[in-house]
Amino acid sequence: MPDIADFADPDYLLRGSVLQQEVYDLLRGLRITEVLAAYHPLLAGTVPLGIQVEGSDLDIICEVHDHVRFTAEARSYFGDREGFSAITRIVQGIVRTKINFVAGGWPVELFGQPRPTLRQNGYLHMVVEWRILNMLGAGFREAVIELKRGGMKTEPAFARLLHLEGDPYEALLNLGTLTPEELNSVCSKVYPYIY
Structure with missing residues (x-):
């Protein structure tokens, strides 16, 4: 990546x-x-x-x-x-x-x-998704791909796996504002559910 x-x-x-x-x-x-x-x-x-x-x-x-x-x-x-x-x-x-x-x-x-373009939601979503994929690794990536194969859009797939509430697009934008430590804290809470 x-x-x-x-x-x-x-x-x-x-x-x-x-x-x-x-x-x-x-x-x-x-x-x-x-x-x-x-x-x-x-x-x-x-x-x-x-x-x-x-x-x-x-x-x-x-x-x-x-x-x-x-x-x-x-x-x-x-x-x-x-x-x-x-x-x-x-x-x-x-x-x-x-x-x-x-x-x-x-x-x-x-x-x-x-x-x-670097301030559009499409780019901001991609960046936070990149950060999450790097943090949670191959198992999380495969879980996202499986949900997408089942017809789910990308942002809702991330939101479901991360147990984010509310609008998945807004929730991911909010994650994008977190420091690496804060994002790691959110992601580490779902780690046991993914692996």
């Missing part, structure tokens, strides 16, 4: 699993970092963490302030791809654009909102 500092540079995928190397080649082939450079694209989600399952998509988060331009540019580069769709809507007062298509057998989702 990459060092946390590596997530901003997709070259870490080259040092990863065979699947991560294939994803790197696919993203290079799509020229994601070049054609979307103005939006600071960043691969988030399950593939960087190595917890993807069949049907997982490639989540690419982007910082977008002009959603009409972003959609038009994405359409010009990827509009001929299978399943291309684009939708812009307002969620919790924030304009968001989701662009979906299929490339190399992978569902791809470009997600844009007017927030730097």
Whole structure:
């Protein structure tokens, strides 16, 4: 698994699993970092963490302030791809654009909102999940993957295994604010349940 500092540079995928190397080649082939450079694209989600399952998509988060331009540019580069769709809507007062298509057998989702990628929830979730996976190890990773294979989304899977209450997305964001010692304290409480 990459060092946390590596997530901003997709070259870490080259040092990863065979699947991560294939994803790197696919993203290079799509020229994601070049054609979307103005939006600071960043691969988030399950593939960087190595917890993807069949049907997982490639989540690419982007910082977008002009959603009409972003959609038009994405359409010009990827509009001929299978399943291309684009939708812009307002969620919790924030304009968001989701662009979906299929490339190399992978569902791809470009997600844009007017927030730097390193401050978007998708990235923040991935970072805290990375910290937890490193802390709890292979048994916990396999438990997450099993829940995902059963149809559960990533954040709810983490929340269930960690016995977090309330909204799983918010609960994980809250864990991301903890010091390493505090996070270790939370995680160590579930250790016996996982192993």
